[in-house]
């Protein structure tokens with residue numbers, strides 16, 4: 196009995212122990228489940244945070260989420276966690292590398308931005324500060340994004356300031372050269388009276404030191420359209436003349452063909468009348484043979500004569516009509532031809548005027564380069580025939596640029612006009628001077644001996660030097676340098692010109708204001 200009681204109490208203790216152990220196990224299970232749940236949640240959040248960064252990491256986390264529910268023991272999850280940890284570390288290094296690359300790209304962009312000359316000072320300072328800031332490393336993507344935004348902002352501001360100022364394309368030496376060439380070209384072209392004001396404005400603009408590329412393009416465009424307009428007008432004038440010529444020729448052709456038809460008809464009528472007259476004369480002869488009676492004979496003769504007289508009268512009338520028609524035709528033709536001839540004369544005069552103008556330099560009214568080339572050819576042909584001395588001289592105003600620069604282009608123009616006049620007046624009628632271009636003149640001097648040429652050219656040089664120029668109340672002496680050469684037997688005149696030009700070059704290098712004969 197005692198034994199059985201002890202056994203019962205032992206069993207009770209064991210049962211209690213079992214209960215408490217079961218309760219502890221349940222507690223442990225709950226704890227494990229809660230931990231697994233927390234781990235699952237953490238993995239879920241981690242998956243979301245890392246999503247898209249690396250495909251391998253995404254797959255690994257998805258697998259881990261799936262497996263977590265099936266693991267018996269928490270230890271079972273460890274190998275997977277090690278893998279995830281390895282991948283996360285790799286991803287971290289990758290991201291840091293990328294951030295570093297991004298930082299150096301941003302530095303590069305900001306350096307480029309600093310090189311933009313037209314960037315406002317304020318912006319320049321901001322970019323420079325920004326560049327300093329980029330010296331510090333980025334730790335997260337969130338450090339990187341605001342910097343990119345800031346850089347984009349700088350670009351925006353720069354663009355805005357460029358649009359606001361509409362800063363023109365910088366004018367380069369080649370643009371200035373183009374402007375200079377256009378100015379030279381304009382001064383060699385004769386524009387119509389109504390175009391001259393426009394051309395003057397362009398000339399002043401080209402001479403200005405503040406011209407920009409856009410204005411230069413506009414100047415080219417305007418000059419081209421003026422020239423096109425002139426060509427179109429010239430074409431219309433030529434067409435009008437050709438139409439007039441055509442009309443006159445048609446009228447003459449009609450008159451000629453009318454008078455030809457008339458004369459054909461008259462010829463037929465006259466032949467018929469001649470035949471009639473011959474027949475009537477024959478009739479007279481035949482009727483005389485059979486008549487014995489003198490009275491009847493008289494009668495017959497007077498009748499026959501009356502018929503012949505009538506035929507002759509018709510013939511005379513016909514001839515008179517023919518004469519009148521011929522006179523009229525000639526008159527019409529003469530009128531047409533007179534009209535045509537006066538039309539041709541007007542046209543010829545206009546062409547001649549135009550030709551003359553094309554050969555004149557508008558500014559100085561001296562012959563221009565084209566006229567000089569024509570004259571040079573003419574003198575060369577003359578030289579080849581008679582072998583008389585022939586000189587070419589090239590005169591160039593010294594330091595002319597400084598006149599333009601100090602007193603303005605208009606003063607420069609006036610100086611050119613005065614010097615051109617002085618050159619012209621220093622020469623004889625048989626001698627010739629042209630404006631070759633810019634501040635350069637060419638003189639063609641025939642029949643002067645080598646002994647006299649230097650004296651002649653020095654006289655010209657002195658004459659120019661003594662012109663009392665006064666600009667802005669300042670007395671200015673303008674000098675010229677001259678190079679000259681005589682054409683040699685067997686030499687082409689172009690070669691003589693080159694020798695004269697080389698002599699001028701020497702004169703310029705030997706302190707200017709001198710004559711050098713090659």
Ligand SMILES: Nc1nc2c(ncn2[C@@H]2O[C@H](COP(=O)(O)OP(=O)(O)OP(=O)(O)O)[C@@H](O)[C@H]2O)c(=O)[nH]1
Pocket residue numbers: 375379382558591592593594595596597599603604605606607608611632633634703707
């Ligand atoms: N006013 C005006 N200037 C002109 C004209 N044609 C050319 N020029 C100017 O003439 C000047 C010529 O300058 P450069 O070729 O340097 O010669 P420079 O100053 O005379 O010097 P040197 O010839 O070496 O003594 C340039 O400034 C041209 O713009 C014109 O029709 N009118």
